[in-house]
Amino acid sequence: MSWALILAFAWFVTANLGAMVPSKRHHWPFAYVLIAVGIPILGGVVYLHGLWVGALILVAAMSVLRWPVIYLFRWLKRKGKTKDADA
Numbered sequence: 001m002s003w004a005l006i007l008a009f010a011w012f013v014t015a016n017l018g019a020m021v022p023s024k025r026h027h028w029p030f031a032y033v034l035i036a037v038g039i040p041i042l043g044g045v046v047y048l049h050g051l052w053v054g055a056l057i058l059v060a061a062m063s064v065l066r067w068p069v070i071y072l073f074r075w076l077k078r079k080g081k082t083k084d085a086d087a
Contacts, residue, residue: 011037012060034064042057
């Protein structure tokens with residue numbers, strides 16, 4: 001197993017352990033750190049194993065960090081509506 005997949009699996013274990021810890025701020029600072037660390041790991045997986053394995057890891061990471069993804073899609077949807085209204 002390559003270093004990128006080992007880091008990806010360690011990222012998943014860390015994310016799941018971090019989700020078990022109670023948080024007053026609803027885990028947002030932890031999510032920001034996971035995103036910042038996960039992007040280079042995902043790049044390494046894509047570089048070493050190809051696009052399909054990278055896409056699989058990306059979908060799995062999006063299922064772990066689903067609320068940031070939901071807020072991103074909501075923000076993009078709002079941005080799209082404001083551009084249509086301006087035109």
